[in-house]
Amino acid sequence: MDLRDHLSFLNEATAEIGAGSDMSAIAARFAAALVPRLADYAGLYILEALFADGAPAPVVSTAAASGPMRCLLPAGFVEPMDAADPCREAMASGEPVCIAKSARDGAPYLAVPLVLRGQVFGCVALTRSPGRAPFDEVDVLTVAQLAAQAALGVDNARLYRGQEVGAAEVKRAVPPITPPTLTGIQVATRYLPGGPGAQAGGDWIDAISLPGSRIALVIGDVLGHGVCATTAMAQLRAAVQTLAALDLPPDQLLRQLDNLAQRLGDSYLATCLYAVYDPVARVCLFANAGHLPPILVRPDGRVERVAVPTGAPIGVGGVAFDTAEISVRDGDTLVFYTDGLIRELPGDVEERICALTGAPDLVRSAALGPDTVCDMLLSALSPGGGPDDVALLAARLSSIPAENIAYWLLAPLPETVARARRLIRESLEGWGLEDLVDIAELLATELITNAIRYASRPIELRLLRTRTLVCEIRDDDLYLPILRQAADLDEDGRGLFLVSRLAKRWGVSRTTHGKVVWFELALNQ
Amino acid sequence: MEVERLAPAERDDLAWIEREAIQARAYDAMGARYDEAFPHKEGQLTCVERLLEQVGPGARVLDVGSGTGLPTARQLLAGGCSVTCLDISPGMLELAQRNVPEAAFQLGSVLDIPDGPPAYEAVVAFFSLLNLPRARMRTALRRIHSILTPDGWFGLAMVEADVDDVSIPFLGTRLRVTGYLRDDLRELLRECGFYIGWEQLLSYAPETSAAQPEIQMFFLCRRVDES
Numbered sequence: 001m002d003l004r005d006h007l008s009f010l011n012e013a014t015a016e017i018g019a020g021s022d023m024s025a026i027a028a029r030f031a032a033a034l035v036p037r038l039a040d041y042a043g044l045y046i047l048e049a050l051f052a053d054g055a056p057a058p059v060v061s062t063a064a065a066s067g068p069m070r071c072l073l074p075a076g077f078v079e080p081m082d083a084a085d086p087c088r089e090a091m092a093s094g095e096p097v098c099i100a101k102s103a104r105d106g107a108p109y110l111a112v113p114l115v116l117r118g119q120v121f122g123c124v125a126l127t128r129s130p131g132r133a134p135f136d137e138v139d140v141l142t143v144a145q146l147a148a149q150a151a152l153g154v155d156n157a158r159l160y161r162g163q164e165v166g167a168a169e170v171k172r173a174v175p176p177i178t179p180p181t182l183t184g185i186q187v188a189t190r191y192l193p194g195g196p197g198a199q200a201g202g203d204w205i206d207a208i209s210l211p212g213s214r215i216a217l218v219i220g221d222v223l224g225h226g227v228c229a230t231t232a233m234a235q236l237r238a239a240v241q242t243l244a245a246l247d248l249p250p251d252q253l254l255r256q257l258d259n260l261a262q263r264l265g266d267s268y269l270a271t272c273l274y275a276v277y278d279p280v281a282r283v284c285l286f287a288n289a290g291h292l293p294p295i296l297v298r299p300d301g302r303v304e305r306v307a308v309p310t311g312a313p314i315g316v317g318g319v320a321f322d323t324a325e326i327s328v329r330d331g332d333t334l335v336f337y338t339d340g341l342i343r344e345l346p347g348d349v350e351e352r353i354c355a356l357t358g359a360p361d362l363v364r365s366a367a368l369g370p371d372t373v374c375d376m377l378l379s380a381l382s383p384g385g386g387p388d389d390v391a392l393l394a395a396r397l398s399s400i401p402a403e404n405i406a407y408w409l410l411a412p413l414p415e416t417v418a419r420a421r422r423l424i425r426e427s428l429e430g431w432g433l434e435d436l437v438d439i440a441e442l443l444a445t446e447l448i449t450n451a452i453r454y455a456s457r458p459i460e461l462r463l464l465r466t467r468t469l470v471c472e473i474r475d476d477d478l479y480l481p482i483l484r485q486a487a488d489l490d491e492d493g494r495g496l497f498l499v500s501r502l503a504k505r506w507g508v509s510r511t512t513h514g515k516v517v518w519f520e521l522a523l524n525q
Numbered sequence: 526m527e528v529e530r531l532a533p534a535e536r537d538d539l540a541w542i543e544r545e546a547i548q549a550r551a552y553d554a555m556g557a558r559y560d561e562a563f564p565h566k567e568g569q570l571t572c573v574e575r576l577l578e579q580v581g582p583g584a585r586v587l588d589v590g591s592g593t594g595l596p597t598a599r600q601l602l603a604g605g606c607s608v609t610c611l612d613i614s615p616g617m618l619e620l621a622q623r624n625v626p627e628a629a630f631q632l633g634s635v636l637d638i639p640d641g642p643p644a645y646e647a648v649v650a651f652f653s654l655l656n657l658p659r660a661r662m663r664t665a666l667r668r669i670h671s672i673l674t675p676d677g678w679f680g681l682a683m684v685e686a687d688v689d690d691v692s693i694p695f696l697g698t699r700l701r702v703t704g705y706l707r708d709d710l711r712e713l714l715r716e717c718g719f720y721i722g723w724e725q726l727l728s729y730a731p732e733t734s735a736a737q738p739e740i741q742m743f744f745l746c747r748r749v750d751e752s
Contacts, residue, residue, distance in 0.1 A: 281730060281731065402729050408685060409687070409704060409737075411688050
């Protein structure tokens with residue numbers, strides 16, 4: 001083999017091996033480059049320990065050979081390496097192991113470790129048919145050179161795959177946490193993670209159940225892509241969930257979120273739209289941190305861009321947020337979206353929003369429900385998905401009719417307990433819910449007794465008849481009661497325990513001026 | 526258009542005068558927002574319809590806490606009544622003067638109405654007496670009783686609650702309000718010389734997040750005199 005010929009082989013083989021993008025392809029190219037010129041069998045082994053994340057393909061090996069050596073091991077085969085295998089020695093020492101005649105079959109054998117940055121992570125193994133000459137010094141150097149190339153490729157593939165797996169996992173974490181049962185609203189959401197090869201994005205959507213049958217709708221978009229954006233998204237999203245549970249007014253919630261973003265670092269910049277729908281008052285409150293305006297589709301066919309305050313993005317800091325209140329009607333559909341939905345449309349942002357509000361089937365799809373709205377918008381505006389991720393939320397609103405609500409302001413006096421019981425009895429009888437009177441009276445008694453003990457201002461009692469019966473008691477005491485197990489002789493501490501045992505659901509949340517404790521009873525018990 | 530200004534009945538009670546001024550300012554600030562937040566007044570309309578079945582055209586009716594004059598003063602005028610609008614809020618009276626210019630207008634509280642012979646065949650007070658503390662509610666009801674002609678009619682609307690003169694947030698301002706539970710109010714009306722001829726309880730949800738849903742109680746009562 002002359003030098004020119006050898007260099008040319010080395011050059012081609014290097015290019016060939018380097019062209020592989022995943023481990024199997026690299027192994028196959030490695031084997032194809034070496035067989036039959038240098039060996040009759042070539043295999044590439046990766047240590048299983050590198051795949052501690054539980055991903056498949058712990059060992060990649062490929063055989064390419066002619067004659068009796070053909071297909072000794074299939075690609076992707078997991079092979080426990082026995083103690084006498086020269087590969088073990090090569091990997092242990094970090095040096096090539098060259099054997100003129102193997103003890104097993106008398107064939108020449110060469111094992112070269114895959115080493116990168118001082119770390120051994122595999123081995124290549126070559127054999128020749130028993131009649132061929134043993135591997136010489138040039139062969140060893142050549143194989144070592146190509147093994148180094150393969151090692152680089154394998155390492156890149158491993159890192160890339162790790163990133164892909166991470167991104168895929170992050171993308172899986174994005175779908176919104178929507179409460180199973182919501183009254184007064186039908187919510188549909190879509191999240192498209194962007195085209196193939198796209199990095200994880202920073203879009204998120206949520207629907208959060210608040211006290212008083214109100215629902216918070218959230219959409220957000222962290223600027224940028226990749227794991228950083230997704231991590232920031234996860235933090236902001238968790239913060240919104242927590243702040244929403246405190247029942248902060250929308251403008252205050254965004255204010256707190258902005259403060260938090262400042263503390264987390266100066267690289268956080270996100271748009272966020274936070275809305276609270278109140279099916280009793282039939283209003284929607286909005287606060288906005290630089291997000292695109294929502295769309296309101298009225299049942300009569302009007303499509304409006306909701307005039308939400310623009311607001312500065314979360315992370316800018318020091319800016320005020322305003323709350324806008326709009327009246328809504330039964331059958332109205334609200335649409336929240338991220339810029340990924342309209343990115344592929346021509347024109348500037350204004351023109352794109354106009355194209356969205358003018359989408360031909362918008363009104364017709366709204367009549368069919370929020371899922372249809374989402375599907376229609378995605379197929380009309382972002383067919384096949386763009387490079388950006390898309391988050392979309394459609395909510396069809398319905399109200400709780402006033403006749404299904406009863407509300408009283410009551411002085412925090414001892415006699416209030418008995419009076420409230422009478423009000424509950426009369427209301428439930430009026431609603432034909434006689435069978436719930438006893439249990440509702442019992443549980444309300446516990447909660448009202450507790451409320452009047454600490455309240456300094458009138459307490460509020462509210463009954464809501466929807467698919468369930470909800471009883472809420474508000475007071476101005478900020479101390480939240482805690483569910484605990486009362487001891488045998490304790491006189492206190494049984495109220496919430498009773499509620500937790502007998503109600504379908506119950507909860508406590510802070511309000512702007514105190515707290516609300518509520519329980520829910522199933523109808524037709 | 527003239528607005529008759531009633532002299533405060535309790536000239537010496539400065540705390541009370543100050544309190545009434547604050548309440549009046551709250552209503553001034555509310556203005557037309559009140560009708561926007563409470564747009565559907567079916568209960569009130571029904572109550573006035575019932576009243577108009579009892580009092581004929583030409584009846585003199587006092588609307589206590591007439592607010593914007595809508596819908597009640599207009600409905601009474603359309604029914605042929607001669608209407609006097611009484612309100613503590615100059616701002617509300619201005620709106621009423623625009624909405625029902627045919628009415629007469631008085632600025633003041635029901636407590637300020639001077640003694641005199643019965644001057645009205647009917648009095649209505651829709652969600653206005655709830656601004657008085659319980660200590661003055663009886664006085665107000667007796668005053669209404671005294672200005673009604675014998676067998677005169679009294680239409681009353683209150684929100685069911687069990688509180689006495691508490692300050693609540695209401696349409697972006699604060700108001701002091703009083704409420705009774707249905708049985709207590711029925712009892713109070715009887716004690717003050719009214720016979721309840723018709724009543725209706727109605728759940729109502731204002732179209733705003735700045736006020737709570739409520740149970741509205743409408744009563745149509747007849748003045749009775751102990752024989």
